[in-house]
Amino acid sequence: MTDIVISGTGLYTPPESISNEELVASFNAYVEIFNREHAAEIAAGDIAPLQPSSAEFIEKASGIKARYVVNKDGILDPRRMVPRLPERLNEDQSIQCEMAVAAAREAMAQAGKSAADIDMVIVAASNMQRAYPAMAVEIQDALGITGFGFDMNVACSSATFGIQQARDAILSGSARCVLMLNPEICSGHLNFRDRDSHFIFGDVCTAVIVEAAATATAADQFLIVDSKLQTIYSNNIRNNFGFLNRGDESGVGESDKLFMQEGRKVFKEVCPAVASQISTQLEKLGIPPAQVKRFWLHQANLSMNQLISKRVLGRDATADEAPTILDEYANTSSAGSVIAFHKHHADFRPGDIGVLCSFGAGYSIGSVILKKR
Numbered sequence: 309m310t311d312i313v314i315s316g317t318g319l320y321t322p323p324e325s326i327s328n329e330e331l332v333a334s335f336n337a338y339v340e341i342f343n344r345e346h347a348a349e350i351a352a353g354d355i356a357p358l359q360p361s362s363a364e365f366i367e368k369a370s371g372i373k374a375r376y377v378v379n380k381d382g383i384l385d386p387r388r389m390v391p392r393l394p395e396r397l398n399e400d401q402s403i404q405c406e407m408a409v410a411a412a413r414e415a416m417a418q419a420g421k422s423a424a425d426i427d428m429v430i431v432a433a434s435n436m437q438r439a440y441p442a443m444a445v446e447i448q449d450a451l452g453i454t455g456f457g458f459d460m461n462v463a464c465s466s467a468t469f470g471i472q473q474a475r476d477a478i479l480s481g482s483a484r485c486v487l488m489l490n491p492e493i494c495s496g497h498l499n500f501r502d503r504d505s506h507f508i509f510g511d512v513c514t515a516v517i518v519e520a521a522a523t524a525t526a527a528d529q530f531l532i533v534d535s536k537l538q539t540i541y542s543n544n545i546r547n548n549f550g551f552l553n554r555g556d557e558s559g560v561g562e563s564d565k566l567f568m569q570e571g572r573k574v575f576k577e578v579c580p581a582v583a584s585q586i587s588t589q590l591e592k593l594g595i596p597p598a599q600v601k602r603f604w605l606h607q608a609n610l611s612m613n614q615l616i617s618k619r620v621l622g623r624d625a626t627a628d629e630a631p632t633i634l635d636e637y638a639n640t641s642s643a644g645s646v647i648a649f650h651k652h653h654a655d656f657r658p659g660d661i662g663v664l665c666s667f668g669a670g671y672s673i674g675s676v677i678l679k680k681r
C-alpha cells in the first residue's frame with residue numbers, strides 16, 4: 309500500500325487570552341447583577357439565586373488555567389458575555405478563513421509545499437460560521453489552491469476524521485496533497501452564563517498537510533501507520549442550533565442552541581471507550597503500548613487524559629508521554645490533539661511511534677498511529 313505521511317502542521321493562536329480569574333470575575337459580576345435584578349422573585353421562592361463560579365474549581369476540575377479567544381471584551385462584559393464580532397462584507401475574508409490561512413501558511417512552509425502542490429482542502433471543525441459557500445472553498449481561493457474543497461463536522465473528532473479522509477483520498481487517487489484545517493471559534497457557541505461550562509472552551513486554528521511519502525520533501529515526516537474511527541450516538545453533548553430553528557420562534561435564543569453537556573456522564577462513558585479503542589488498535593498492529601513514545605490526546609480535561617493514558621499503559625503516563633496544552637488553550641475542540649502534536653514532536657527520532665487521538669460529541673473517537681520516518 310502507498311505510504312501516506314503528515315509532512316507539516318501549523319497553528320494560529322488568537323492574540324487575546326482570558327485567565328480563569330478574569331473569566332470568573334466577569335461571571336460573578338453577572339451573577340450579582342442577575343440576583344439583584346431578580347431579588348423579588350428570589351425572595352418569593354419563584355427562582356433560585358445564581359451561584360458564583362470559582363477559579364480554583366475550574367483548575368481542579370479541568371486543568372484549564374486560561375483560553376485564547378477571538379474577542380475578549382465582549383465575552384468579559386457581564387451585560388453581554390458573547391464575543392463581539394462585527395459582520396464583514398461578503399467581499400472581505402471571513403474570520404474562520406483568516407485564521408485558517410495563517411495556520412495553513414505555517415503548515416505549508418513546514419511541508420515545503422506551494423499552493424500549486426495542493427489539490428484538496430478540508431475544513432474539519434465543530435462549527436462553521438456560515439452555511440455556504442463551504443469555508444474550504446473560500447480558504448482555497450484565499451491561498452490560490454486549485455482542485456476542490458469541502459467542510460465536515462465531527463465535533464471534537466473532526467481533525468482525526470479529516471486526516472483519515474485525506475489519507476483515503478490520496479490512496480484512492482482523487483487527491484495528491486491535502487490541506488486539512490481546524491478553525492475552531494468555540495467562544496461563538498459557548499454559553500458564558502452557564503456556570504457548569506463557561507470555562508471549558510477556547511479559540512484557535514490548526515492545519516495539517518497530508519501527502520504520499522513519494523512526494524514528501526519535509527525534514528519532519530510522520531507515516532500514518534493506521535487510523536481508526538468510531539461513532540456511538542449520545543445526547544450527552546449536544547447543540548440544537550440549526551437552520552430549522554426559525555421554524556419555531558419559541559426556541560430561538562434558548563440555551564440548547566449553544567453547547568451543552570452532561571459532563572460527568574461524558575467523562576464516565578468516553579474514557580473507557582477511548583482507552584479500549586487505542587489498546588485494541590495497538591494490539592492489532594502488534595505495537596506494545598510501552599513502545600508508544602507519546603500520546604497526543606484530545607485536550608478536554610486533564611483527568612480524562614490521565615485516566616485514558618493510564619488504562620492504555622497500565623501505569624500513570626508522564627507529562628512527557630501525554631503532554632498537556634489545555635492549561636494554556638482550554639478545550640479547542642478538534643484542534644486540541646493537533647496542537648499537542650504540533651508543539652511536542654521535535655524530539656522524535658526515526659522509528660518512534662505516537663498516537664494522535666481525539667474524542668467528543670457524537671460520541672466520536674478517532675485514533676491515528678504515527679511513526680517518525
Ligand code: CO8
Nearest residue numbers: 361362365369434464494497504567571572608609668669
Ligand atoms: N465553579 C464552582 N463550582 C462549580 C462550577 C463552577 N464553575 N461548576 C460546577 N460547580 C460545582 C457543581 O455545582 C457541583 O457541586 P455539588 O457537588 O454541590 O453538586 C460540583 O462543582 C461538581 O460539579 P460537576 O460534577 O459538574 O464537576 P466535574 O468534576 O464533573 O467537572 C467537567 C466538570 C470539567 C465538565 C467534567 O465533567 C468534564 O470535563 N467532563 C468531560 C467533558 C468533555 O470532555 N466534554 C467534551 C465536550 S467537547 C466536544 O465534543 C466538542 C463540542 C463542540 C464544541 C463547541 C464549542 C462550544
